[in-house]
Amino acid sequence: MGRKIAFELNSNEITVEIEDHWTLLHLLREKLGLTGTKEGCGSGECGACTVLVDDMAVNSCIYLAAEADRRQVVTIEGMASPEGKLHPIQESFIEKGGIQCGFCSPGMIMSAQALLDETPHPSDEEIRDAIAGNICRCTGYVQIIDAIRAVGKSGDQEAKVMAWQSEPPSGE
């Protein structure tokens, strides 16, 4: 059975018709064309599909689309500013070599964002905990952890995030 849900997606209010059994991942990728969020396993084990729902990192492959109703969803497409300025976490992943094949990167970056929102200067242990659900086969995690640590250390993460979040969201 179909139903309508309304939620904020990457700073834009949207209303969309969904089927009850759809996952949020299905809605994002197949209906809204946002393919930056990846499906690595479809059962919540690899974290490639991680998005933020009300600032919490969730596996969108096991999160029903219906549950996103009236919530705030951020995907990798919403991380750079509307003008295209990269988020400091994205910059850090690029600079530190945290990206190889890149399939885990969107989910990894979203998990890092959830961590840094709550803990702006995380310890390595906290970083490892935060991305424990994001599997990467290429990097051995070393440069990913470096990248997240560097954002935490730089201290300008909050400032930069605030800078573009304060701008009015672009229209529908």
Added chain:
Amino acid sequence: MTRLATVGKRIPKLDALEKATGQSRYIQDLKIPEMLYGKILYSRYPHARIVNLDVSRARKLPGVRAVLTGEDIPPIRMGVYKDNPPLKAGKVRSTRDEVAAVAATDPDTARAALDLIEVTYEALAGVFDPETAMQTDAPLIHEAHKSNILKMPWKLHYGDVEAARKDSRHVVQDRFCATWVTHCCLGTSGCIAQFDHANNLTVYSNTQIPSLAQKDFLSALNVMGLSGRRVRVIKPTIGGGFGSKLDTYAYEHIAILLAFHTRKPVRIVFDREEEFIATSTRQPAIMDIAQGCDENGRLLFRDVSMILDNGAYTSWGATTPSVMMMPISSLYKVPNVRYEALCVYTNNTYSQAMRGYGNPQATFAIESVMDMLAEEAGIDPVEFRRINANRPGEISPQGFRITTCGLNECIEAAVQKIKADAPRKKGEGIGFASLIHVGGGARVYKSDGCGTIVKMNDYAQVDVFTGATDMGQGADTVIAQIVAEQLGLDVGDINVMHTDTDVCPWDVGAHASRTTFIAGNSALGAAAKIREQLIEIASRVLEAPPEILELRDGMVIPSENPEKRIKIEKLLRKVHFSPGGNMLMADYFYDPHNENLDREFKGNLSMTYAFGTHGVRVRVDEETGKVEILNYVAAHDVGRAINPMLLEGQVYGGVMMGIGYALTEQVIMEKGEIMNPNFRDYKILTAKDAVPIEAPIIETIDQDGPYGAKGIGEPGCVPTAPAIANAIYNAVGVRIRELPITPERVLAALKQKQGITSCGIDPLTEKEYDCS
């Protein structure tokens, strides 16, 4: 050599920006108008006759456009042995056998159609262990083959092993076993096949071998009666390779067949379970090894025989002995060597290339026995390795000409960084293991070449068309750095195209850690031609002798008269827009003068060899058998680090994959069925398991490498398992001979050492476990 501007710099991967923003398009993200979705029905039995196959109900399901079985298709055969049809008819030989395939308008309909296909099987006795499969009364996997042992004579003998064994003061002999592990690329396998009206074929595929895949698909078209047509292979962004994409697979041929039958593009993308079940593994090996040395610790012989589980069909897994020979004959100086390997058909999954290509298995046996032999001889294991280390200028018994060799430096770096002399607490131990691998290509086919085309536009921006494949390892960036260095440009001015056989030249593929060396040399050759043209033009325009002209910062600079400098782009426009003008384009095909192995498996397989030594400090919990890695050092002779950041990424990633191979990873196969086809039960390491890794880079500046570089894609995962096994022995005195080294195995060995035969009560049977 002059100062390098770009080579040697930590430059981010060229496509990292689009990957970090979610803009990269993987096969999962591609859709073509009118595209159909293909799904495959796999066998329910590991060995059975197909008595009846009824697809009529599936064909009638609305939305289904085609259903194919093995009876409906022409005799396409895949793999090195051509023993594998894309859809099986009459008989299935493993649980991953493709029995039927469907194309439908959406994935749900395709899945529903599979459920409507009725197959009646008559189960046959299966054989799941290669030693049993070798018996004369074992069920035959391929009746026409008359034996389960493949006719591949992997047999070499250099020197006189029997005499050397008699001469040896110390000999150690033992058996080591390695089981199935799998690549676990985060991006699953997939492809889209599409025919145009003239039956030219385009295949979008995750492949590491675009040119060889093109050849395979052309052969398939021939069998389909479509000779003379074109095949274009387009690679979307690849979500990891590690060897898994070194062959063409049934799903690709099935997509082609479905596309041909439906006249629509057909996409097949694996889900995770399918990725575990229907892609190939690293091959399991049973390895008997003996090694001996004289009273001074000099190795006198190495004698290895192996039995490899080939699985039901033959892909590149069956040729891994050709690489296993390399460490067996040439890791350390060993004058007398014998090696024999049998590849045996079973009803298990068939194996493939996987990072290291046989080397991790062989090195596990060799380097474990190195430690055992050192102990037997009463020599410190590091000293034992120093005594026997390869040196520059040697020719190994297999005919490998070792040019640059930093093995000694690697050993010292590993010893120093792991702080071998630091005090150890109870349960702590350190271990070492080294490696040799091809570092300058590997002539396994008739050609080991790669082509490059370079074209420069009027704004001094460069397009590089390379045969190389990037699947995340950084080939694109390394090639751009080499071209930028040659032309005095910024890496940002270089666009590397590696995705389309219609525009990119030929290449053997991304295997054997060859891309930096071979594709790098190829790019270097093409860029050097452009450089020459630029200098010649500038010499004319500036009226300066060519030998004083330098390309730097996007300019041509006369060294004796630097104020007369001219921007390259300005120069190019002058040339382009003048009567009889020309554009700058160049091509270069680099095929090194390495050698195919001859009938005795001798020959200089690679232009240069990569060396490395790993050191590890572990803590073993004697109560639980759990092994914790406290520190890890991976020292590698890389020739030259073109990009140290990407290079370290290869090493870190390789080491973590190697640690998984050593301690946690295992495809659990029960009577041919994979019991753990998911990330919950197949334990690849997570960030919680990340260990402190140091990766000292030893630069030996190889005379044949591009700017002196050697390959580094695979070496990181080669010596990890024996280094860890040696550290465990050093810590608690038990030798584990079987991978993975699970807590259960360590605990059983500890109990056995204490003379305890019971390992507790099995909760299911309520009987005692026997530790042995």
